[in-house]
Amino acid sequence: MNRRNFAIASAAVALSFAFSEAPQAQEPIKFGMVAHLSGPLAGGEAVTHLPNVQLWVEEVNGRGGLMVDGKRRPVEIVQYDDKTNPAEHIKAVQRLASQDEVDFMIAPYGTGFNIAAAPIYARYKYPLVAVTAITDEIHELTDKFPNMFFTLGSTSGFVEGVTNTLKTLQSKGVIGDKVAMVNVADAFGIELAGVAREKFKEAGFNIVYDKSYPLGTPDLSPVMKGAKAAAPDAFVAWSYPPDSFALTEQAIIEDLDVKAFYTAVATAFPAYGGKFGNAIEGNLGAGGVNPNTDAMKAYRKRHQDVTGKAPDYWASATYYSALQVLEQAIEGVGKVDREAVTEHIKNNAFETVIGTIRFDKHNNSERYWSVGQWRGGQFVAVADTGMGDSVAPVAKKGWK
Amino acid sequence: MDVVISGLLLGGAYALVAMGLNLQYGVARIMNLANGEILILGGLAAFWAFVSFGLSPLLTLVIVAPLAFIGSWAMYKLLLRPLVRRAKTRGQLEVDSILATFGISFFLVGVMVSLRAEYFTYSFLATPVHLLGTTVAANRLVAALIAAAIGGALYLWLNRSRPGMAVRAVAVSPEAAGLVGINVDRVSAFAFALGGAVTALGGCLISTFVTLDASSGVLFTMKALIIVIMGGVGDIRGAIIAALILGLVETAVASIIDPGLTLVAAYAIFLAVLLFRPQGLFGQGNA
Numbered sequence: 295m296n297r298r299n300f301a302i303a304s305a306a307v308a309l310s311f312a313f314s315e316a317p318q319a320q321e322p323i324k325f326g327m328v329a330h331l332s333g334p335l336a337g338g339e340a341v342t343h344l345p346n347v348q349l350w351v352e353e354v355n356g357r358g359g360l361m362v363d364g365k366r367r368p369v370e371i372v373q374y375d376d377k378t379n380p381a382e383h384i385k386a387v388q389r390l391a392s393q394d395e396v397d398f399m400i401a402p403y404g405t406g407f408n409i410a411a412a413p414i415y416a417r418y419k420y421p422l423v424a425v426t427a428i429t430d431e432i433h434e435l436t437d438k439f440p441n442m443f444f445t446l447g448s449t450s451g452f453v454e455g456v457t458n459t460l461k462t463l464q465s466k467g468v469i470g471d472k473v474a475m476v477n478v479a480d481a482f483g484i485e486l487a488g489v490a491r492e493k494f495k496e497a498g499f500n501i502v503y504d505k506s507y508p509l510g511t512p513d514l515s516p517v518m519k520g521a522k523a524a525a526p527d528a529f530v531a532w533s534y535p536p537d538s539f540a541l542t543e544q545a546i547i548e549d550l551d552v553k554a555f556y557t558a559v560a561t562a563f564p565a566y567g568g569k570f571g572n573a574i575e576g577n578l579g580a581g582g583v584n585p586n587t588d589a590m591k592a593y594r595k596r597h598q599d600v601t602g603k604a605p606d607y608w609a610s611a612t613y614y615s616a617l618q619v620l621e622q623a624i625e626g627v628g629k630v631d632r633e634a635v636t637e638h639i640k641n642n643a644f645e646t647v648i649g650t651i652r653f654d655k656h657n658n659s660e661r662y663w664s665v666g667q668w669r670g671g672q673f674v675a676v677a678d679t680g681m682g683d684s685v686a687p688v689a690k691k692g693w694k
Numbered sequence: 695m696d697v698v699i700s701g702l703l704l705g706g707a708y709a710l711v712a713m714g715l716n717l718q719y720g721v722a723r724i725m726n727l728a729n730g731e732i733l734i735l736g737g738l739a740a741f742w743a744f745v746s747f748g749l750s751p752l753l754t755l756v757i758v759a760p761l762a763f764i765g766s767w768a769m770y771k772l773l774l775r776p777l778v779r780r781a782k783t784r785g786q787l788e789v790d791s792i793l794a795t796f797g798i799s800f801f802l803v804g805v806m807v808s809l810r811a812e813y814f815t816y817s818f819l820a821t822p823v824h825l826l827g828t829t830v831a832a833n834r835l836v837a838a839l840i841a842a843a844i845g846g847a848l849y850l851w852l853n854r855s856r857p858g859m860a861v862r863a864v865a866v867s868p869e870a871a872g873l874v875g876i877n878v879d880r881v882s883a884f885a886f887a888l889g890g891a892v893t894a895l896g897g898c899l900i901s902t903f904v905t906l907d908a909s910s911g912v913l914f915t916m917k918a919l920i921i922v923i924m925g926g927v928g929d930i931r932g933a934i935i936a937a938l939i940l941g942l943v944e945t946a947v948a949s950i951i952d953p954g955l956t957l958v959a960a961y962a963i964f965l966a967v968l969l970f971r972p973q974g975l976f977g978q979g980n981a
Contacts, residue, residue, distance in 0.1 A: 331807055331811070332803050332804075332807055332908060332909045333909050334909065334910075336807065336811055336907060336908065336909050337811070337812055337813040337907040337909075339811075340811035340812045341812055344811070377909075378909070476953075479954050505952060505953050505954065506952075506953065506954045507948070507953040507954060507956070508953075508954065508956060508957045510910075510913050511948075511953065511956060512704065512707065512904055513700065513703075513704045513707075513834075513944070513945065513948075514953075515700050515830070515831070515834075516697075516700060516945055516948035516949040516953060517948065517953050519696060519700075519949065520949065520953075535813055535905065536813070536904070536905040536907075536910075539813070539815050539905040540903075540904070540905060543817070543820050543831070543903070544831070546820060546822075547820065547821070547822045547829060547830075547831045548822070548829055549822065560813075563813075565812065565813060565815055568816075569815050569816055569817050570817060571817075
């Protein structure tokens with residue numbers, strides 16, 4: 295299917311023009327970005343990454359740009375679409391590095407893409423401040439690619455967050471020990487379910503239903519009927535956006551009577567609250583934020599004002615923070631020098647909208663929220679690692 | 695019983711996906727790879743009308759169907775008829791139309807991404823209905839009932855009416871149909887446009903229970919292709935029965951064996967049909 299590749303490439307080039315900024319008086323600092331403008335991950339990219347890039351460019355250029363070599367230079371984004379295809383992604387990064395000669399790169403969306411792109415980022419010495427990348431291989435990866443940084447936590451950290459949330463609910467007498475668990479059958483779901491199987495058992499939970507379903511399953515009602523038949527106290531799904539929506543809808547249809555209901559990706563999306571309204575009060579999901587800090591409030595307002603949409607309650611703020619890390623490191627060095635910027639990121643602390651980010655010796659920021667809960671129209675963190683500001687989880691009360 | 699009802703509902707949804715392509719491929723001989731994108735366009739329209747104006751998708755589809763009919767008509771007349779005229783053999787037309795519609799699919803994805811890059815998700819009739827001792831979602835039930843109505847109407851029209859007979863004649867042999875005074879070009883354009891309308895209408899209904907996005911059309915194209923080939927090209931009855939079989943088998947496997955094996959089961963029956971009845975369940979020998 296070589297014609298397909300040609301069509302992809304031409305679409306990508308056409309789309310990339312839409313995003314590049316007009317040149318300004320000072321020569322701009324160029325930031326490369328390979329985005330999933332179409333393909334399976336485009337929906338997530340459009341919620342979590344793209345508006346933040348738009349906001350960040352607007353903020354920085356509103357100040358006149360980044361301060362380097364004693365003068366302000368505007369930032370410019372050079373963007374390509376990869377159709378959510380890893381091979382296209384790598385080609386586009388290559389092109390940004392060798393033909394567009396961008397000065398820096400902005401991290402891609404998705405664990406697999408961050409890991410797949412890491413070697414080529416390393417070859418061109420681009421600092422890679424990854425956000426939407428969750429893995430237990432952080433130490434191995436950063437040993438191999440010392441220019442790579444992690445900000446959103448590890449697989450184990452995530453599962454621990456869920457385990458602790460369930461333990462808290464159990465100790466309050468809200469739930470018993472029976473957990474129904476399902477996962478989407480791809481790398482993300484399989485890895486999380488694998489870790490969860492161990493951690494839930496260690497914590498004394500009894501997994502009464504444990505099934506996977508293929509990506510893109512059009513009807514999840516058999517899964518929900520099966521889970522319901524197992525009469526669980528808690529339901530946990532390691533799911534992707536379309537299935538997070540579908541499982542929640544099926545739980546409402548089947549009136550799944552659990553006091554803890556967890557779906558992974560997309561539970562933190564404003565669209566999730568918008569779709570289900572009050573029915574999802576008390577639902578648990580991946581992410582969560584502390585919406586009450588001044589920095590977070592100001593960020594959420596600016597995001598809404600500039601992009602016309604609300605940020606999600608998880609990686610949006612962290613992604614914006616990663617851009618702030620890059621911005622502060624470039625200004626801290628005062629030069630367009632990628633190796634110096636990487637060193638600067640390793641050795642300094644950064645004030646961001648999610649608070650202070652500092653990387654440990656494995657280039658990992660051990661400060662993240664891991665579980666959120668819908669409470670009165672906001673998705674509030676109820677478990678975290680290193681943040682220390684999440685609130686206690688409460689029981690879910692029915693679907694009405 | 696759970697399995698049978700859920701399976702039939704899923705089969706109904708699959709029939710919505712496949713009936714349009716069946717008309718387009720069976721009669722107009724256009725292997726329309728942009729079929730899934732037309733479906734998503736229908737879903738996008740339903741989403742947009744619902745979110746912006748609170749319009750019920752059941753009303754939106756009354757507007758969407760004629761628009762999709764006109765749009766598909768124009769697409770056939772402007773973009774595909776030159777290929778039909780030029781093609782010397784059926785094989786060549788297939789290759790040309792696959793390439794052309796593949797390009798059109800990229801164009802449509804681009805248009806939809808610029809309209810809305812996020813997921814199209816909303817709640818419509820997401821309420822339980824108790825039916826013969828099992829619980830089903832009202833939106834799925836409505837979609838399956840409308841699918842049954844469309845399928846029945848198409849079947850009767852094709853088999854009991856004079857224009858329907860002309861359509862079937864073109865499906866069997868465009869050359870012979872031309873010889874007996876049927877305007878093959880017009881019938882083909884009409885079948886193609888009707889297929890587009892049915893597909894977009896299916897998209898409206900499917901968007902009430904599946905979370906779509908601008909790029910998910912290809913999944914539906916693949917499903918439609920499997921069903922059309924399984925059922926037999928150009929036979930609406932075959933497409934509907936193949937869709938129901940697929941729905942029943944997937945649901946049975948998910949409920950009784952393991953949800954992880956639904957795709958395996960779907961491709962296993964597809965392979966079995968290809969091995970033992972390559973012309974499809976209801977296909978003509980040379981299709």
